[in-house]
Amino acid sequence: MSLLSVQGLSVAIRGDDGVLHELVSAVSFDIAAGETMGLVGESGCGKSLTAMSILDLLPKPQALRSAGTLSFKGESISSASPRRLREIRGKNIAVIFQDPMTALNPVQTVSQQISEVLAIHFPEQSKKCRADRVLSLLHEVGIPAPQERLSAYPHQLSGGMRQRVMIAMALACEPDLLIADEPTTALDVTIQAQIVRLLKGLQAKNGMAMLFITHDLALVSQVSDKIAVMYAGKIAEYGSAQQVFAKPHHPYTQSLLAALPGAHHPPKSPLLALEGQVPAIQDMPKGCRFVNRCPHAADICREEIPPQDITTDATVVACHRWKEIAQ
Amino acid sequence: MTGYFVRRFLLIIPTFIGITLLVFAITRVVPGGPIERLMTQIQLGGETGALHRSQGGGTLSDEQLDELKRYYGFDKPMLSSYAIWLKKVVQFDLGLSTRYQDPVWQIIKERFPISIFYGLTTLILTYVVCIPLGLAKGMYHGSALDSWSSAVVFLGYALPSYVIGIALISLFAGYWDIFPLGGFISDNYDDLSTFGKAADIFHHSVLPLIAYLAGSFAVTTLMMKNSLMDNLSSDYMRTATAKGLSRGESVRGHALRNSLIPVATSFGNNISLLLGGSFLIETIFNIDGIGLLGYEAIIERDYPIVMGILVISSLLYLIGNILSDICVALVDPRIRFGGRGAA
Numbered sequence A: 001m002s003l004l005s006v007q008g009l010s011v012a013i014r015g016d017d018g019v020l021h022e023l024v025s026a027v028s029f030d031i032a033a034g035e036t037m038g039l040v041g042e043s044g045c046g047k048s049l050t051a052m053s054i055l056d057l058l059p060k061p062q063a064l065r066s067a068g069t070l071s072f073k074g075e076s077i078s079s080a081s082p083r084r085l086r087e088i089r090g091k092n093i094a095v096i097f098q099d100p101m102t103a104l105n106p107v108q109t110v111s112q113q114i115s116e117v118l119a120i121h122f123p124e125q126s127k128k129c130r131a132d133r134v135l136s137l138l139h140e141v142g143i144p145a146p147q148e149r150l151s152a153y154p155h156q157l158s159g160g161m162r163q164r165v166m167i168a169m170a171l172a173c174e175p176d177l178l179i180a181d182e183p184t185t186a187l188d189v190t191i192q193a194q195i196v197r198l199l200k201g202l203q204a205k206n207g208m209a210m211l212f213i214t215h216d217l218a219l220v221s222q223v224s225d226k227i228a229v230m231y232a233g234k235i236a237e238y239g240s241a242q243q244v245f246a247k248p249h250h251p252y253t254q255s256l257l258a259a260l261p262g263a264h265h266p267p268k269s270p271l272l273a274l275e276g277q278v279p280a281i282q283d284m285p286k287g288c289r290f291v292n293r294c295p296h297a298a299d300i301c302r303e304e305i306p307p308q309d310i311t312t313d314a315t316v317v318a319c320h321r322w323k324e325i326a327q
Numbered sequence B: 001m002t003g004y005f006v007r008r009f010l011l012i013i014p015t016f017i018g019i020t021l022l023v024f025a026i027t028r029v030v031p032g033g034p035i036e037r038l039m040t041q042i043q044l045g046g047e048t049g050a051l052h053r054s055q056g057g058g059t060l061s062d063e064q065l066d067e068l069k070r071y072y073g074f075d076k077p078m079l080s081s082y083a084i085w086l087k088k089v090v091q092f093d094l095g096l097s098t099r100y101q102d103p104v105w106q107i108i109k110e111r112f113p114i115s116i117f118y119g120l121t122t123l124i125l126t127y128v129v130c131i132p133l134g135l136a137k138g139m140y141h142g143s144a145l146d147s148w149s150s151a152v153v154f155l156g157y158a159l160p161s162y163v164i165g166i167a168l169i170s171l172f173a174g175y176w177d178i179f180p181l182g183g184f185i186s187d188n189y190d191d192l193s194t195f196g197k198a199a200d201i202f203h204h205s206v207l208p209l210i211a212y213l214a215g216s217f218a219v220t221t222l223m224m225k226n227s228l229m230d231n232l233s234s235d236y237m238r239t240a241t242a243k244g245l246s247r248g249e250s251v252r253g254h255a256l257r258n259s260l261i262p263v264a265t266s267f268g269n270n271i272s273l274l275l276g277g278s279f280l281i282e283t284i285f286n287i288d289g290i291g292l293l294g295y296e297a298i299i300e301r302d303y304p305i306v307m308g309i310l311v312i313s314s315l316l317y318l319i320g321n322i323l324s325d326i327c328v329a330l331v332d333p334r335i336r337f338g339g340r341g342a343a
């Protein structure tokens, strides 16, 4: 049984005109205990909306989960009571966000913010016990001189340090699943590598599963067991990371891989960088959403939504022509 | 940081000198000063055939003029008479009112408690009402409470305070006769018990307070509401939810203090504005406060009183600004005045 199962998830946003736009459409994936799943796609394709809808952290009141079921350890969390959801948040499923500059409360100290999550989920714990735990967490996430950082405010820390504080906060209750929404995007390249290494190390140690979101295909290849490639709110291809990287089936995945620096171009893929733009939400094509940029587009692609086919190597691919393209 | 505030307090001295010197210079050049007024009075008196008219048909002799100039301190160059004035101020001597011939300090002291009473009550009520109201409006944005309170608050803001004052008097003091027409205390105030005195002041102050508050509610309430709403949609509030806090807990624990920062910033400004009083409201409600005194002093060219009020209000303003900075530093740890810079 998978730890988290997402089935047919759709997220809609009410535009200024009052009309609901389905920005994430019928997304399904599973994450097993201890496993890392990479969710990759261009910025704006709906990765954050997908991730935030898991714990119902969508921006309200504009965004809402319009369809789909979510279950965590067999329990349906899409229909869970707000109270039950609060128990799960921070304790069983924790989140770290893209921008550590704004994700921390500017007027509270590091120790206040970390011990708060412990106070929420372990109210019976003594103050002393909590303080010790905070200190050891700071140590664990590699913050130098943690004792001195306890009373620091976020603005006194660098971006990398803040993200470490966020990680410490997320790990405080030893969650089963960590949702990391572009945890390194706002950081310097050197810091990025450190944070990724830290996350991998902590994951191995705690045996937690991770939903790792990024627009950086190279990064996702380093961390993931499975990957889901998202395009314009839909999953284009989903399977084991090894398979998807070695043998991409979907033209979008192929072009992403081809655009990676140092990649050898897969045969029959003429395109290096994608031309054109993601269609605006108001004029999404009726059929395949990638049709205006796809080098293999055919008539059927314009008219019909591609089905989710399962290939011989167990990847899911949403393309009418993947078989022909593979030849 | 202490060093910073000490420096701020020391800076009061040059700022104070600048403000008072400027106004002092203006009193010297603006036409219609006390001597001119006296001369006009004498001229008019001459034309109406007063008995004590001086030679030359209602004009003053040169000696008399010099005498007057000396009396008003206009005989010396501006800077040296300013220096004399300043020296006296430092010794808490604000001179004599040219209109009443009483010590200025005495006159101001009599009116001050009334203005302080209204100023402080308005200030406290503003914060006691506006902060919770703004928070409730922010949390329940778009609700009936939000729309109705907005309507009331904006009405108070849009109507000039004297219009509200006159409307209140005509309705509640004239038509229904619930509250007194004006004044600060009743004639039999001294005979009342302590409780009776308090009730008397309260009874007199209800209408003026409403008039004072009507205008100040909108700004603070909406500042509070907008500030809270900005913070409600901030990333750290999403973090708070992701930790497992309920909405109420995350508002109290996280958004509240952050959204108080702009309100704290405006605090010093409000202190000084409110203690100045409003001469319009004071006129309408017949309250002998500083606002009315200052207005009359300007019209009558009673410069010692003008300068006296300026001394007090500018000091309040300068100190109020420092207080406001201290408030901001207390709620916002990112503000570290003077010391090692913020990130």
Ligand SMILES: Nc1ncnc2c1ncn2[C@@H]1O[C@H](COP(=O)(O)OP(=O)(O)O)[C@@H](O)[C@H]1O
Pocket (backbone or CB within 6 Å): A013, A023, A041, A042, A043, A044, A045, A046, A047, A048, A049, A050, A059, A062, A063
């Ligand atoms: N609060 C919001 N209001 C309106 N549109 C939004 C909001 N949040 C996201 N969107 C839109 O939803 C789409 C997907 O957003 P998001 O999930 O944040 O993308 P990603 O995380 O992949 O970069 C974007 O096109 C964005 O414009």
Ligand code: SF4
Pocket (backbone or CB within 6 Å): A250, A251, A252, A288, A289, A290, A291, A292, A294, A295, A296, A297, A298, A301, A306, A318, A319, A320, A321, A322
């Ligand atoms: S369905 Fe058609 S347009 Fe879409 S990716 Fe496949 S070939 Fe390209």
Ligand SMILES: [Mg+2]
Pocket (backbone or CB within 6 Å): A044, A047, A048, A049, A098, A181, A182
């Ligand atoms: Mg995002």
